[in-house]
Amino acid sequence: MKSSFWSAGHKPTLFSAFLYFDLSFMVWVLLGPLGVQIATTLHLTPGQKGLMVATPVLAGALLRMVMGMLVDHLGPKKTGLIGQVIVMAALFVAWHYGIENYHQALLLGMFLGFAGASFAVALPLASRWYPPEHQGTALGIAGAGNSGTAIGALFAPGLAVAYGWNNVFGLALIPLAMVFVVYSIFAKDSPETPPAKSLSQYLAILKDKDAWWFMLFYSVTFGGFVGMASSLTIYFHDQYGLTPVVAGYFTAACVFAGSLMRPLGGNIADRIGGIKMLTIVYGFAALFLFLLSFSPTDKLVGLAVVAAAMLSLGMGNGAVFQLVPQRFRKEIGVMTGLVGMAGGIGGFYLASSLGYSKQITGSYQIGLIAFACLAIVAMVGLTSVKTRWRTTWGAATSAKV
Numbered sequence: 001m002k003s004s005f006w007s008a009g010h011k012p013t014l015f016s017a018f019l020y021f022d023l024s025f026m027v028w029v030l031l032g033p034l035g036v037q038i039a040t041t042l043h044l045t046p047g048q049k050g051l052m053v054a055t056p057v058l059a060g061a062l063l064r065m066v067m068g069m070l071v072d073h074l075g076p077k078k079t080g081l082i083g084q085v086i087v088m089a090a091l092f093v094a095w096h097y098g099i100e101n102y103h104q105a106l107l108l109g110m111f112l113g114f115a116g117a118s119f120a121v122a123l124p125l126a127s128r129w130y131p132p133e134h135q136g137t138a139l140g141i142a143g144a145g146n147s148g149t150a151i152g153a154l155f156a157p158g159l160a161v162a163y164g165w166n167n168v169f170g171l172a173l174i175p176l177a178m179v180f181v182v183y184s185i186f187a188k189d190s191p192e193t194p195p196a197k198s199l200s201q202y203l204a205i206l207k208d209k210d211a212w213w214f215m216l217f218y219s220v221t222f223g224g225f226v227g228m229a230s231s232l233t234i235y236f237h238d239q240y241g242l243t244p245v246v247a248g249y250f251t252a253a254c255v256f257a258g259s260l261m262r263p264l265g266g267n268i269a270d271r272i273g274g275i276k277m278l279t280i281v282y283g284f285a286a287l288f289l290f291l292l293s294f295s296p297t298d299k300l301v302g303l304a305v306v307a308a309a310m311l312s313l314g315m316g317n318g319a320v321f322q323l324v325p326q327r328f329r330k331e332i333g334v335m336t337g338l339v340g341m342a343g344g345i346g347g348f349y350l351a352s353s354l355g356y357s358k359q360i361t362g363s364y365q366i367g368l369i370a371f372a373c374l375a376i377v378a379m380v381g382l383t384s385v386k387t388r389w390r391t392t393w394g395a396a397t398s399a400k401v
Helices: 002-007 011-028 035-042 046-074 076-097 102-116 119-127 132-163 165-186 199-205 209-240 244-272 274-292 299-327 332-361 365-391
Strands: none
Touching: 011 046, 011 076, 011 102, 011 119, 011 132, 011 165, 035 046, 035 102, 035 132, 035 165, 035 209, 035 244, 046 076, 046 102, 046 119, 046 209, 046 332, 076 102, 076 119, 076 165, 119 132, 119 332, 132 165, 132 209, 132 244, 132 299, 199 332, 209 244, 209 274, 209 299, 209 332, 209 365, 244 274, 244 299, 274 299, 274 365, 299 332, 332 365
16 A cells, blocks of 8 residues: 555655645644734733634635635646745734734734635645545645644744744744745646636535535534644643643644644545544544533643544544545545635634633633534534445445545
């Protein structure tokens, strides 16, 4: 299996897609690791903190559809270059002129959404180079770029202490510029490029009920992952009184765990089938989110429960994208945008609901229980469609469903 995978596809493009995705995700959720320090300077309420870290997630969700359309019209490589330039320009302006109030922080978050929309570019860039039997592994590797959220959590709070949180925006430009150069040189569009579609053809996909099922499934797995990644630094600080730097380390550990599980989830899904894999991870994700809602008093127990939830959600991300290219191979660009948009909306809901739950009730419990219930809903929905999927389009592919 391993040798056949590495002899297929285009390794420089896969590596470039991973790097682009990784650094984009680092800056996409940058307001989360800096959230404690920004909130202190700008005097934000818990609800405002939640909305601030959720805004880039929502913007990224909505822009994924736009970027998915551009992928089909301009190709993944050009679309990725455009997105990177916009993000670097926004960070430069924020660094040079400063963020002086809550509304400016929200505005920066909107532009950082272009970094989150990299999902709709990096995955088709990699996917189009690989045959169906290797989709889970290829997209798992490219999608492991969501580990960039851990890089931000690991370094941003410490850099903010040393240089001031506003200067972190300028420091982030250094690795982004390096990746821009690597991506420009090594990323190549696959010769297997579907013809561009009209807007009506994009919207026509929404008439297919399977598209809506995939959007629901990813809104839970990826939504849970990115919503937690955006909120955890603030959560660990508020819940256990950790300093922003230590809270960032805790966050990085949890996010790394979830990110590293994405390619493993895709690989296992290639072997046992994405449906079986997803059913398992939804059950575990719901369990650990429910346990977390009772606020473990010991910080290491809390860390372990959060990490277990992120492990489950990370594996679920890989499993969803083992299935999507099998069902929508010719529409992978727009489907990646649609499904990614739904994932981002799920993340926005979780991050913002945690903030408002804390502000209204003094606890994160209601927000966490509500998302655990969504995982159960997704598991029930998957059970209702699995027989039809396996006996219709699943029977027509060489890969496991």
